[in-house]
Amino acid sequence: MKHLYLAGGCFWGVQKYLSLIPGVMETQAGYANGHTENPLYEDVCRRQTGHAETVHVAYDETQLSLDHLLSLFFEVIDPVSLNRQGEDTGDQYRTGIYYRDESDFPVIRAALDALSVRICGQVVVECRPLRCFYPAEEDHQDYLVKNPGGYCHIHPRHFERAADFRREGH
Numbered sequence: 001m002k003h004l005y006l007a008g009g010c011f012w013g014v015q016k017y018l019s020l021i022p023g024v025m026e027t028q029a030g031y032a033n034g035h036t037e038n039p040l041y042e043d044v045c046r047r048q049t050g051h052a053e054t055v056h057v058a059y060d061e062t063q064l065s066l067d068h069l070l071s072l073f074f075e076v077i078d079p080v081s082l083n084r085q086g087e088d089t090g091d092q093y094r095t096g097i098y099y100r101d102e103s104d105f106p107v108i109r110a111a112l113d114a115l116s117v118r119i120c121g122q123v124v125v126e127c128r129p130l131r132c133f134y135p136a137e138e139d140h141q142d143y144l145v146k147n148p149g150g151y152c153h154i155h156p157r158h159f160e161r162a163a164d165f166r167r168e169g170h
Contacts (some may be wrong), residue, residue, distance in 0.1 A: 001025060002061045004069065004104070005032050005130050007052035007096035008077040009085025012143040013152035015055045017076055019142075020162035023064025028056040029136040029143070032098050033126075038134055044092045052094050052126075056133060066104055070097070070111040072162070076154045079115055079123045086153020096126035098133075 008014040011029040019027045031039050034051030044051045059069060078084075083091045097108050108127050116123045135141075144150050 001058050002066065002104075003100055004057045004059070004066070005054050005096075005098035005100075005133055006057060006073050007032060007054040007094060007098070007126070008073065009053070009093045009095070009153050010088050010151070011053040011055050011136065011140065012150060013154035014053075014076070015142065016144040016152070017154055017158055017162055018055055018057050018073070020159060020166055021059075021064065021069070021072055022166050023061075023069075024057055024059045026056075026058040029140045030054055030056060030133050031092075031136060032133045033096070033128060033131050037132075041137060041140060045090070049092075051092060051134075052096050053092050053136075054096070054098065054133065056135075066107045067111055070108065073097075074111075074115055076158050077125070079119065079125050080121045082124045088153060094126060095124065096128065098126075098128055098130040100130050102129075 015027045015029045018024055031044050031051035032054035034049040036049040039049045039051055043049050077095050083094050085093050112123055112125060112127055144152060
């Protein structure tokens with residue numbers, strides 16, 4: 001099992017989307033790469049902790065390559081928007097890719113470079129080693145499963161497409 005930490009704005013939608021991708025075995029909403037320990041949602045939103053709302057992704061690399069996982073992630077973020085995704089603004093909503101395994105860095109860097117060429121623009125997605133990750137409170141875990149009508153900045157077509165892939169066994 002491989003691990004990656006993806007920040008793409010509000011973690012509610014990002015977690016649901018990633019959980020639908022074939023090869024993703026587990027997801028967990030949380031807070032990454034800030035400068036405080038054990039932050040709570042209110043801290044991250046209001047107290048400048050430096051954390052990004054992030055989803056820990058555990059995936060089976062025999063079913064899902066890192067490169068493909070990143071290409072799917074790029075479909076649901078605005079990679080040129082700094083500290084904003086959808087209606088959410090603030091550094092906690094920045095986009096980022098945080099890794100534990102140094103051997104993942106060249107793949108991530110190449111994917112970001114290819115994305116920059118494809119969109120002909122300045123990509124502002126952070127690419128950094130994971131310094132810390134703290135799981136979010138239980139009410140934030142699988143939020144959109146528990147609250148199907150809840151707010152989400154990700155377009156519903158992305159959820160439908162990922163669910164279709166899972167049903168088809170891709």
